[in-house]
Amino acid sequence: MAEFSFSELEAIIGERARSGDPDSWTAKLFARGMDKAAQKLGEEAVETVIAAVKGDKQGLVSESADLIYHWLVVLSIAGVPLNDVLRELESRTGRSGIAEKASRPKG
Numbered sequence: 001m002a003e004f005s006f007s008e009l010e011a012i013i014g015e016r017a018r019s020g021d022p023d024s025w026t027a028k029l030f031a032r033g034m035d036k037a038a039q040k041l042g043e044e045a046v047e048t049v050i051a052a053v054k055g056d057k058q059g060l061v062s063e064s065a066d067l068i069y070h071w072l073v074v075l076s077i078a079g080v081p082l083n084d085v086l087r088e089l090e091s092r093t094g095r096s097g098i099a100e101k102a103s104r105p106k107g
Helices: 006-019 025-032 033-052 055-077 081-092 097-103
Strands: none
Touching: 006 025, 006 055, 006 081, 025 033, 025 055, 033 055, 055 081
């Protein structure tokens, strides 16, 4: 299987968002705005958790794909490049998750 990356998916989402294609789910989500895209992200997160708890591996794969897609749509609408998230993750790899969480501002 050829490698498929989040960066490629991010680019596809950007292209489809700008297409204005009435048959494109991506274009429709962008037209509806952040509220709708974030709502869909939340729905997919819940569906992913349900599949995981049920032990439904195929469901978990499918719902995870939906979750990642909608997460990238939300990032794009917000104007947050995927690389910003990846840099943040990379910055956290040098310390334990417990230490990293303790270093976050309270509030």
